[in-house]
Amino acid sequence: MIFVTVGSQLPFDRLTIAVDEWAKNSGSAVPVFAQIGISTYKPQHIDYCQTMTPDDYQSSLEKADLIISHAGMGTIISALELGKTLLLMPRLASHSEHRNDHQLATLKNFSHFANIVSIKDETELAQTLDKQLSEKKFYSNLETEVSPALINAIKEFINTVA
Amino acid sequence: MSSAEIKRKKVLFISSCGGHWKQMRRLEPAFVEFEKHFAATDASYYQFVIGQPFHYIPDASMWNKIRLIWQALSVLMLLIKLRPAVVISTGASVGFFALFFAKKMKIKTIWVDSLANVEQMSLSGSKVKPYADLWLTQWEHLATPTGPYFYGAVL
Numbered sequence: 001m002i003f004v005t006v007g008s009q010l011p012f013d014r015l016t017i018a019v020d021e022w023a024k025n026s027g028s029a030v031p032v033f034a035q036i037g038i039s040t041y042k043p044q045h046i047d048y049c050q051t052m053t054p055d056d057y058q059s060s061l062e063k064a065d066l067i068i069s070h071a072g073m074g075t076i077i078s079a080l081e082l083g084k085t086l087l088l089m090p091r092l093a094s095h096s097e098h099r100n101d102h103q104l105a106t107l108k109n110f111s112h113f114a115n116i117v118s119i120k121d122e123t124e125l126a127q128t129l130d131k132q133l134s135e136k137k138f139y140s141n142l143e144t145e146v147s148p149a150l151i152n153a154i155k156e157f158i159n160t161v162a
Numbered sequence: 163m164s165s166a167e168i169k170r171k172k173v174l175f176i177s178s179c180g181g182h183w184k185q186m187r188r189l190e191p192a193f194v195e196f197e198k199h200f201a202a203t204d205a206s207y208y209q210f211v212i213g214q215p216f217h218y219i220p221d222a223s224m225w226n227k228i229r230l231i232w233q234a235l236s237v238l239m240l241l242i243k244l245r246p247a248v249v250i251s252t253g254a255s256v257g258f259f260a261l262f263f264a265k266k267m268k269i270k271t272i273w274v275d276s277l278a279n280v281e282q283m284s285l286s287g288s289k290v291k292p293y294a295d296l297w298l299t300q301w302e303h304l305a306t307p308t309g310p311y312f313y314g315a316v317l
Binding site for chain 1: 278
């Protein structure tokens with residue numbers, strides 16, 4: 001199953017349309033489920049919903065063979081924790097998809113993880129998706145630990161709490 | 163009073179939904195001895211912390227002043243009710259309000275700016291500076307000698 005998620009706060013029609021178009025043209029038997037938030041485009045060729053409860057969201061992530069998302073930290077952390085392939089397409093301010101282009105920087109700084117595949121824009125989605133689906137991947141050693149130095153700094157600070 | 167009756171100190175984890183929440187939850191190992199309380203801007207988020215106290219705070223954005231005021235008041239009421247020893251947040255406006263009021267109530271405050279802010283501190287993260295007793299970035303290149311400070315990241 002391919003799980004698409006774009007967060008709940010802002011629309012992301014470019015991604016929703018690109019996945020819907022792929023489903024229409026690819027003839028793939030892989031089912032797709034999309035959480036499209038407040039995107040105005042309503043998909044014709046895939047199952048979708050606007051928002052999900054945390055339980056449903058988590059189980060969709062766990063069931064997914066591949067995740068497609070905007071470059072948001074929530075999905076990035078989830079995909080790392082679960083060791084799933086994650087296709088990321090950044091929201092761009094020029095399309096009014098976010099206040100600024102910070103998702104470009106996010107993408108640049110997290111694309112070194114083996115499970116993360118970045119897509120520049122909607123024109124790259126179909127090809128990248130076909131390629132990823134043809135290669136079943138397993139990730140054994142994604143480094144996702146919280147920095148011990150960060151935890152220690154917080155511990156030391158709260159030790160001063162009377 | 164027996165030791166069992168001595169109440170554990172409370173920590174309030176408070177943030178908006180999605181990435182902020184996921185990052186904040188990764189900081190829990192620093193608070194093993196605390197009674198943990200959680201607050202987020204989506205009422206269904208109690209599902210992530212079943213069995214632990216959860217408090218819903220109305221959502222708001224910097225663009226809607228009335229909702230922002232309502233959010234701020236909700237945060238203030240929660241702090242008065244809970245009286246935590248420590249408040250920690252990763253963002254955004256809800257975390258700003260929590261640290262703002264907590265500081266005035268002499269509660270210890272911690273801000274850990276989101277990893278999503280690679281090029282500069284978030285809007286809330288920069289405005290919260292005067293109210294954060296511990297003011298952190300997760301990117302070393304954003305750290306300065308006068309803060310924000312860097313010790314590491316949740317990933």
